[in-house]
Amino acid sequence: MGMVEEAFRGIWPDREIKYDFSIKYSGKFKGYNANVKMAGGKIMFSLSRNWKQISKDIKIGLLQELLARLFNEKITTPNIDLYHIFLKKVHIAVPKTKTEPMLEESFGRVNEKFFAGIIEQPNLKWNNSSTKLGSYDYGSDTITISSMLKNADSEMIDYVMYHEILHKKHKFSSKNGRLHYHTREFRSSEKSFPNSAVIEEKLKHLKPARSQAKKKFRFFKFF
Ligand SMILES: [Zn+2]
Structure with a gap:
């Protein structure tokens, strides 16, 4: 067999x-x-x-x-x-080979401020997504940020970066054969980012009008 x-x-x-x-x-x-x-x-x-x-x-x-x-x-x-x-x-075990200066700066700021600098830097890259502002991929230990954020305020990049670092930190839980990423714990950590409601509002305006739904940070591709 x-x-x-x-x-x-x-x-x-x-x-x-x-x-x-x-x-x-x-x-x-x-x-x-x-x-x-x-x-x-x-x-x-x-x-x-x-x-x-x-x-x-x-x-x-x-x-x-x-x-x-x-x-x-x-x-x-x-x-x-x-x-x-x-x-x-x-x-x-995953090699860290990819980085981008602006993302590395954001990662550094967020890591110091919220995680006492203890999160190991993952691979960092931009993509051209217009539907997802960020994602974290477990299989390659990579945070990907949409280039829509390249010209945004640093607090906006940092907020998306924070969300993705939380995925790296909290991982996921499995219940009845389904994986959960945005757990209650995750959401409560997320709220500790100052000014988060205002930033969320600003982020909505970055997006193309027709996909303003809640999908914003939808995490995808986790293998
Ligand atoms: Zn997420």
Whole structure:
């Protein structure tokens, strides 16, 4: 039995396997990212090359999590739990190669002011998103900030940076097969940023009119 079959059986012991599974290791992913695609009867997993050296038990957890997302089912297994533990610790092993001067300054200010300087600097980069002001990616330990903020007041950048650092700090919790990022604890930490209500209002005006919804900081892509 292949590893994907084993992962599949660990979730659905009795379900018929009517798919062709494949796993490919790819250099296109940063850190420990991965994804899965289904086309026809084929289910194709792509994993960052770094996964090659990771133990099978953890890898099965990753495959199970991807299967659960693919089939849109809420699932918990011992392997998924193991994979979550791995994901919460993996930032220690991820190389820090990316930085940008303006983001590094913001990170430094926020780290000193709110975290007594104890948060290890993640990879920092800009992107051109017009729908998300920021995101944190666990698999590559990367904070990405939208370039819409490049000309904004430093307190606005700092506020988004603070939000993303909180993701790095608080990680996530898993309940009934679902991952929670913006927990009550997270939200209460978030409010301790001075002037946060006013800044939130200002941030809304940065956004294109049609996507002013609450999606602002939606965290995405966490593998
Ligand atoms: Zn968030």
